[in-house]
Amino acid sequence: MQKWRIGQVTVTKIVELEVTGGSRFILPQATYEEILPIAWLQPHFADERGRLKMSIHALVVETPERRIIVDTCLGNDKQDRRIPRWNDLHGPFLADLAAAGYPRESIDTVLCTHLHVDHVGWNTMLVDRRWVPTFPWARYLMGRVEFEYWRSQRDHDHHLPIFADSVAPVFDAGLVDLVETDHRVSDEISLVPTLGHTPGHFSVRIASRGEEALITGDFIHHPCQMAHPEWSSTADDDPQRAERTRRDVFSRLAGTQVLLIGTHFVAPTAGRVVRDGDAFRLA
């Protein structure tokens, strides 16, 4: 299990699913021929054939006062997902979370960087055939713009399963706080708008005792997009805006000690941004 310390804050990675290859549907420009020449991607982020490695994981952020889970993966028992293997999972995520020292009842804050399928799944769990909040003592912080966007989509299409099984039940239980994309969560934790992937997407900034980190969310899916910020993912709602966000964030972080923690990066998961020609790489 990977763990990082940023001043008085610790970040712990809880993996739900890792895959090698099969990611062409999300990053169509990342062909083997394009990936192989980017030498620094191997061996961690791509294999010797140029296939991308990707991860779905949650990050537990523990501050002196708070216990926060950032993004809640796919969840167990969910149905009607577009990707077949994301349906009807029965993984040990909650046991792994507890084994890491974080039983679900101990989480006081859930942060969803955006409301896509792989970031809201464990918001709820199936009990007696009903979806109930997985983290009963937590406030669930969701972007106001993001929430309203998906709620209006749902109003046009009553069969949006993700909103129905993973967002509405926690909202109806009164556990959701709708926040702006620059909301301050605590002394050490604040949100940073990183728009383009979705209309209300945010990243999570950690700052403590002069040290700093940024949890990406999905403004970047894979480190290859540091070498090619212009490669937007098929899931980006506004590709031009998403590219601008990547260039802005990487330019701002390049050469600094800020730790970039990737929401879909396999281990080592985190690193510093450095310039590489007219693009960037993770170091």
Ligand SMILES: [Zn+2]
């Ligand atoms: Zn994602």
